Amino acid sequence: MTGEIYMQRDSEKTRQKILAGLEKLITRDGFTAVGVNAVAREAGIDKVLIYRYFGSMEGLLQAFADEKDLCPSVDDILRDLKDGAPYHEIATKIVLEHALTLQQSPLAQELVCWELTEQNPLTILFGREMEQRGLNALADRGIVPEKDSVTLSVVLLCGLQYLILRGRNNNPMMNIDYSKNETREDVERVISRAIKAFYEVPEGSLK
Amino acid sequence: MTGEIYMQRDSEKTRQKILAGLEKLITRDGFTAVGVNAVAREAGIDKVLIYRYFGSMEGLLQAFADEKDLCPSVDDILRDLKDGAPYHEIATKIVLEHALTLQQSPLAQELVCWELTEQNPLTILFGREMEQRGLNALADRGIVPEKDSVTLSVVLLCGLQYLILRGRNNNPMMNIDYSKNETREDVERVISRAIKAFYEVPEGSLK
DNA sequence: ACCTGGTGTCACCAGTCGGTGATATACAAA
DNA sequence: TTTGTATATCACCGACTGGTGACACCAGGT
Numbered sequence: 001m002t003g004e005i006y007m008q009r010d011s012e013k014t015r016q017k018i019l020a021g022l023e024k025l026i027t028r029d030g031f032t033a034v035g036v037n038a039v040a041r042e043a044g045i046d047k048v049l050i051y052r053y054f055g056s057m058e059g060l061l062q063a064f065a066d067e068k069d070l071c072p073s074v075d076d077i078l079r080d081l082k083d084g085a086p087y088h089e090i091a092t093k094i095v096l097e098h099a100l101t102l103q104q105s106p107l108a109q110e111l112v113c114w115e116l117t118e119q120n121p122l123t124i125l126f127g128r129e130m131e132q133r134g135l136n137a138l139a140d141r142g143i144v145p146e147k148d149s150v151t152l153s154v155v156l157l158c159g160l161q162y163l164i165l166r167g168r169n170n171n172p173m174m175n176i177d178y179s180k181n182e183t184r185e186d187v188e189r190v191i192s193r194a195i196k197a198f199y200e201v202p203e204g205s206l207k
Numbered sequence: 208m209t210g211e212i213y214m215q216r217d218s219e220k221t222r223q224k225i226l227a228g229l230e231k232l233i234t235r236d237g238f239t240a241v242g243v244n245a246v247a248r249e250a251g252i253d254k255v256l257i258y259r260y261f262g263s264m265e266g267l268l269q270a271f272a273d274e275k276d277l278c279p280s281v282d283d284i285l286r287d288l289k290d291g292a293p294y295h296e297i298a299t300k301i302v303l304e305h306a307l308t309l310q311q312s313p314l315a316q317e318l319v320c321w322e323l324t325e326q327n328p329l330t331i332l333f334g335r336e337m338e339q340r341g342l343n344a345l346a347d348r349g350i351v352p353e354k355d356s357v358t359l360s361v362v363l364l365c366g367l368q369y370l371i372l373r374g375r376n377n378n379p380m381m382n383i384d385y386s387k388n389e390t391r392e393d394v395e396r397v398i399s400r401a402i403k404a405f406y407e408v409p410e411g412s413l414k
Numbered sequence: 415a416c417c418t419g420g421t422g423t424c425a426c427c428a429g430t431c432g433g434t435g436a437t438a439t440a441c442a443a444a
Numbered sequence: 445t446t447t448g449t450a451t452a453t454c455a456c457c458g459a460c461t462g463g464t465g466a467c468a469c470c471a472g473g474t
Contacts, residue, residue, distance in 0.1 A: 006439050008453045032239065036432060046453055051433075063277075115324050116372045117239065124378075131381055151397045154381050159366030165323045166365075171331075174338055174361050186307065190358045194405050202405035215454065216421050243462055251422060258463075 003206065015053050017043045022064055027107050031114040061122035070126050071101070071108060073134060075114055078137050088199045091153045092192045094134045099160035103178055106168075113165055152198055163187075222260050224250045229271055234314050238321040269328035277333050278308070278315060278340060284389045285344055294352065295406045301341045301401045306367035310385055313375075320372055359405055363398055368395070 021043025025033055030095040036057050040047035054060040067097075081090060102108050113128075115123040134153070138145060166173040177183050218328050228250025232240055243264055247254035259265040284304040288297060309315050319337075322330040341360070347353060352360075373380040 116320050125212035149395050155366035159362035159368035162365035162369040192354050197404040198401050201409050
């Protein structure tokens with residue numbers, strides 16, 4: 001009967017339980033709930049194991065960032081786009097798809113929010129990955145976008161990220177609830193139109 | 208000598224000390240540091256007074272939201288704009304000025320960030336005020352903007368807010384550091400150009 | 415002089431936090 | 445079997461948290 005008192009001894013499995021616990025905790029209770037005790041509770045293990053395997057909470061976050069695929073690649077985003085597509089279509093696609101993946105991933109949303117609040121190994125690495133996504137996709141295609149184009153895309157993308165974060169707790173900004181299909185389509189239409197217009201109107205015509 | 212043991216007894220002054228302590232705390236240490244003990248320490252009073260005067264932390268936040276002018280009006284933003292200015296100029300001005308005031312107010316930045324993380328009396332009221340700012344300015348002028356125009360302005364504004372939040376801890380998004388004058392001017396130029404172009408290109412020309 | 419109500423101070427509670435040392439168990443090599 | 449070691453568990457620490465009851469003081473009116 002003594003075989004039931006202690007848990008299975010499989011260091012790799014325990015590691016994974018801890019990492020899974022962290023993910024569940026972030027997803028369910030948000031980043032503010034993250035702590036050694038909370039993670040241990042969630043993972044169903046003793047907190048001392050966190051120190052043994054990861055040294056500290058920071059080490060755990062680092063490991064989580066290293067081993068977890070935090071944001072999917074954009075390579076497949078552009079796969080179904082014709083090769084000769086005009087740049088404004090590509091930019092639009094990147095922005096909208098990026099937003100869509102964020103909208104579908106509560107974990108990513110929480111990480112984006114966390115990133116705005118404080119810096120730790122996880123948020124830093126996450127931020128860097130997010131940044132590289134779109135750029136890599138363009139670089140792979142040999143596209144070197146104009147600086148202002150990048151700026152516009154980034155601002156629009158950031159806007160969508162902000163709207164998505166705002167919508168999480170039934171707290172939409174200006175009634176723009178990105179999780180509602182109709183609203184999202186409206187926004188997507190506007191973004192598409194804005195990017196296209198940006199390219200069609202010559203730069204010189206400024207006030 | 209007994210007159211020095213106890214503090215001055217002036218309920219109103221104490222109330223203000225507490226409210227000021229809360230503001231200093233949020234501004235210096237961020238919203239995650241907010242708590243009964245921390246506020247009491249910062250204000251230099253006993254924490255029991257917080258319960259006496261405000262009932263609870265939530266009550267204190269509510270009072271802070273009620274009594275503090277969280278975000279300046281936009282009325283004066285549009286004062287120096289010619290009456291007959293085209294709508295796209297007004298929209299641009301609102302977006303950019305709004306961003307600028309946020310960029311200059313660490314407190315407001317913290318509240319925006321807080322708002323993305325959780326809901327409490329302060330964040331809720333703050334969000335509502337922020338929302339009304341631009342709309343009121345337009346309504347005062349009898350301007351009823353087209354729906355898509357509002358959407359575009361909101362997305363752009365949200366993008367700027369996001370960029371400003373990201374820039375706080377030397378953690379700029381895509382090297383767009385809104386606190387650097389040169390970068391900010393670049394972004395402002397792009398925003399201005401995007402909004403103008405949006406109006407000049409007819410809606411029908413969509414893919 | 416006495417009392418009353420408002421005000422500020424202190425001491426304490428139970429609960430949680432991050433962190434650590436000692437111990438019990440399981441498993442594998444000897 | 446015995447022994448060694450990696451693993452898991454428990455017990456505890458000091459510090460902090462939100463929250464409350466009891467007390468010290470002061471100013472006013474009666």
